[in-house]
Amino acid sequence: MKEHVLLSGYTTLGTGGPARWLGEPEEVAELVELLARARAEGLPVAPIGLGSNLLVADEGFEGLALKLSGELAAARAGEATLVAGGGAPLAVCLHRARAAGLGGFEFACAIPGTVGGAVWMNAGAYGSDVSAVLTRALVADADGAAWLAPAELGLRYRRSGLQRGEVVARAEFHLSQRPVEDIKATVAEMQARRKAAQPTNRRTFGSVFKNPEHELTAGRMLEACGLRGHAIGGARISPKHANFIENDGDARSADAVALIAEARRRALEQFGVRLEPEVQLVGALEIPPPVWG
Numbered sequence: 104m105k106e107h108v109l110l111s112g113y114t115t116l117g118t119g120g121p122a123r124w125l126g127e128p129e130e131v132a133e134l135v136e137l138l139a140r141a142r143a144e145g146l147p148v149a150p151i152g153l154g155s156n157l158l159v160a161d162e163g164f165e166g167l168a169l170k171l172s173g174e175l176a177a178a179r180a181g182e183a184t185l186v187a188g189g190g191a192p193l194a195v196c197l198h199r200a201r202a203a204g205l206g207g208f209e210f211a212c213a214i215p216g217t218v219g220g221a222v223w224m225n226a227g228a229y230g231s232d233v234s235a236v237l238t239r240a241l242v243a244d245a246d247g248a249a250w251l252a253p254a255e256l257g258l259r260y261r262r263s264g265l266q267r268g269e270v271v272a273r274a275e276f277h278l279s280q281r282p283v284e285d286i287k288a289t290v291a292e293m294q295a296r297r298k299a300a301q302p303t304n305r306r307t308f309g310s311v312f313k314n315p316e317h318e319l320t321a322g323r324m325l326e327a328c329g330l331r332g333h334a335i336g337g338a339r340i341s342p343k344h345a346n347f348i349e350n351d352g353d354a355r356s357a358d359a360v361a362l363i364a365e366a367r368r369r370a371l372e373q374f375g376v377r378l379e380p381e382v383q384l385v386g387a388l389e390i391p392p393p394v395w396g
């Protein structure tokens with residue numbers, strides 16, 4: 104365990120203060136032991152994947168941040184399965200699947216996170232998501248670890264039913280044989296679409312809001328509110344896609360929260376829609392509910 108570790112280096116936005124503790128368990132038993140210690144000491148726990156959907160409070164996190172590593176970040180492809188640790192980057196999983204001629208994981212090329220973060224969020228893109236390929240997940244808490252089926256994980260649009268203190272230690276995916284060249288072509292096409300539509304080579308945390316049940320996506324709605332390029336402090340709404348917030352260099356998480364609050368207020372005022380944030384919060388951060396005026 105390390106003490107006072109700055110989490111800005113663990114998030115794609117590059118903001119946030121220090122975690123009181125950072126644990127890097129390499130095996131399930133170690134992970135359960137850390138969770139049990141945290142519970143005994145009354146410490147909140149925050150698993151951190153690649154921080155690609157995270158806003159960490161500028162004041163930091165008075166708890167135990169967990170970064171899964173070793174066996175808990177490894178990925179292996181079998182004949183029609185992929186088994187990966189919760190800390191395994193999706194890019195590595197896709198690489199293993201492609202090398203084994205297994206299709207079904209291509210959508211993950213658009214998602215710069217880990218297996219654990221993807222299960223927690225039921226991450227998805229281009230018509231697929233984790234729930235479409237997940238067989239089961241090994242979920243650890245302070246009492247031990249158990250394999251859960253997708254129905255027990257409560258996977259919905261960009262959320263799961265997992266609770267704080269539950270950590271995805273491992274996941275198993277069912278994939279199907281597909282020619283490597285076809286997989287490569289699908290990935291190239293998805294990546295080209297991404298590059299054309301969204302900011303790349305920018306510090307962001309992906310979509311700020313989930314898409315509402317409305318004819319407009321969150322991005323189009325915020326664009327119609329005139330928010331493209333709108334900045335607060337060092338954070339600004341992407342001029343390319345209004346559902347992204349970029350760190351212009353010296354952003355603080357508080358700047359991003361202020362932008363999120365402003366965007367929600369404007370969407371409520373102009374469209375009567377309460378946008379729901381997709382980004383996950385760590386530490387004493389709160390996104391105020393949208394109000395008129």
Ligand SMILES: Cc1cc2nc3c(=O)[nH]c(=O)nc-3n(C[C@H](O)[C@H](O)[C@H](O)COP(=O)(O)OP(=O)(O)OC[C@H]3O[C@@H](n4cnc5c(N)ncnc54)[C@H](O)[C@@H]3O)c2cc1C
Nearest residue numbers: 152153154155156189216217219220221226227271309383
């Ligand atoms: C450029 C860009 C594009 C993106 N595009 C997409 C997209 O197309 N589709 C999409 O769905 N998302 C997208 N995202 C968002 C993000 O990549 C996903 O939500 C991803 O699943 C987050 O994974 P992570 O490992 O980075 O999790 P983090 O951001 O580190 O954490 C997210 C949440 O998951 C929890 N968590 C992390 N690991 C575990 C674990 N092992 N067990 C339990 N909980 C855990 C965290 O505590 C937190 O609540 C994008 C992000 C960026 C920056």
